[in-house]
Amino acid sequence: MKLELFEMGAKTEQLGACRLSLLLGILTKENQIVKFLKFACGMLQIDYGILVFKDEPYGWHESDGICKVFLAQPHDEYEHFFLDQPYIDTKHPNYKIVSNYIRERGVEHKRFVTMSLKHEGRSIGHVVLYDERTDHFDDKQLNIVLEFVQSLVNIIKLRLENAELKEICEQQSALNSSKTKFFQIIAHDLRAPFHGLMGFSEVLAHERETLDDADVQDISEYLFETSQSTYNLLESLLNWAMAEGGRFVYHPICFDLIQLVTIVQNVLASLAAKKNIEIINQISPTLKVYADINMVTSVIQNLVSNALKFTYTDGNGKVVLSAEEDDQYVHIYVKDTGLGMNEKQMQNLFDPKFTVSIKGTSGEKGLGLGLVLCKHFVDLNHGELSVTSKEGVGSIFKITLPKNKQVALVTAA
Structure with missing residues (x-):
């Protein structure tokens, strides 16, 4: 030999x-x-x-x-x-x-x-x-x-x-940039709806005696619709934070997955409590992925938000975040105990030509094009996004991302 x-x-x-x-x-x-x-x-x-x-x-x-x-x-x-x-x-x-x-x-x-x-x-x-x-x-x-x-x-x-020091520095820089961008968008995009909410709330608080039942009904409907649309806007903020002039810029770094998931969990904690749903975080603190932290934050936030939207509010509802790794990839799972989907709904879920319309367990609006954007972000990060679901049982969204730069380079090639 x-x-x-x-x-x-x-x-x-x-x-x-x-x-x-x-x-x-x-x-x-x-x-x-x-x-x-x-x-x-x-x-x-x-x-x-x-x-x-x-x-x-x-x-x-x-x-x-x-x-x-x-x-x-x-x-x-x-x-x-x-x-x-x-x-x-x-x-x-x-x-x-x-x-x-x-x-x-x-x-x-x-x-x-x-x-x-x-x-x-x-x-x-x-x-x-x-x-x-x-x-x-x-x-x-x-x-x-x-x-x-x-x-x-x-x-x-x-x-x-x-x-390692470079990864830590890039991670902190990306997190700071993400927070700054997030607050900028909140300040800009939430100003108008909150003016309306505060204005009509003030009318109800200080001029109630001058209003008849029809006026109160109109104001109540306005407050409800504006609150719902503002909440939908909040869900989209992280997605819009990824867009710069209509283009998506891919800036990958190696970061701790637990740090990102904890942020998403804290952001959505009040919504989960309101719907009486438990968010369970099973992510290992040692798990790292190589990806654009802003894009992955947006994807996981969107998936968890959707999971909360379609999970039952009977006190037994759960949204579980978990992950596992192999030699080259990290597989992240967002699992809910909700409405689930049929085969046709799953087939069209990531197709931009279709808008999937499913009402949440509290009457929330459907999935819209948010999952199409999630799929695009995962593709940009040389990963895969897939779903398994059963009606009446729940859904599991799976995100696969590279573990390190070398894997991402090989996948891109």
């Missing part, structure tokens, strides 16, 4: 899963992997170098400054070979075992040395330097390469920390 090497291209569709390799600039001119392997090979006067990170689908092979890719194989047991020693060379008791191990994986050689990359006490990968000569390695040169291995680990550590 011979190690199969190939260029980056059509065969490297899983590159998005190589987080550490991407942090080291494998796709850039500042490729730290090539620099490290070239230095290590030059120091030991050896022909070939391999670097493999744990749990990444590809390994990296360097020769004469040329970097190629190969499919990495599982190597969970590799760290046990070291016996707590910094490297394995001809003097190591497991040298022959490891020699057979890497030869079985296509690395033909007459001599080799391998070193482990350790971060925070655990192995994150290993390097193998090899060729067809039989000279022994100089201990001093090996220690210099070992120091350079630690320098590479330090670079990884710094870049991981910088990536």
Whole structure:
């Protein structure tokens, strides 16, 4: 068996899963992997170098400054070979075992040395330097390469920390921007209806004796209709906050899902209490997604608002928010115990040519085009929005979003 090497291209569709390799600039001119392997090979006067990170689908092979890719194989047991020693060379008791191990994986050689990359006490990968000569390695040169291995680990550590700090900064900036935009829209769009509400309420409060029953009825109807339309406007505010000049701008970041869901839960708490419905938040505090936080806020707020709208008000009604993750995606669920939908209603739910008209459990207006906008937002974030429902039982809306930037890039491609 011979190690199969190939260029980056059509065969490297899983590159998005190589987080550490991407942090080291494998796709850039500042490729730290090539620099490290070239230095290590030059120091030991050896022909070939391999670097493999744990749990990444590809390994990296360097020769004469040329970097190629190969499919990495599982190597969970590799760290046990070291016996707590910094490297394995001809003097190591497991040298022959490891020699057979890497030869079985296509690395033909007459001599080799391998070193482990350790971060925070655990192995994150290993390097193998090899060729067809039989000279022994100089201990001093090996220690210099070992120091350079630690320098590479330090670079990884710094870049991981910088990536986390950048995500936190972007997350806070996006949240602040979202709040500012939200308050601006509230101030602008709610001024007119509240003038009417306050004006007619004042008439009822201070001029009741001058009004006959017909006048009171007219004012009551006006107050009811204006209150209902104002509430519908509130539901749409987050959607409109996403629109800038009629265009939707996609600004993805990696953020904690629980932070967003808690905000939505607090915003809709009074509506839930009014309808005697319990909102249950089962989102894990450690779950992260990579998406536009404003768009996802709008989607979840719209779905929870709809769930409250169509859930029974008998005291047993529940709206449950939950999520689960796999290797690449986070799946978010908004489940209600409400009216549910038939097959035809579900088929047309996300079609802009249709306006689904279903009255809520308190007579609220139907779904309208809000779900079409939700679908558009999820699509922009390289995700999926789907629904399962049964009449009289309830509905479950499922949002699937990328876990990280690499997955989003691969999905977009």
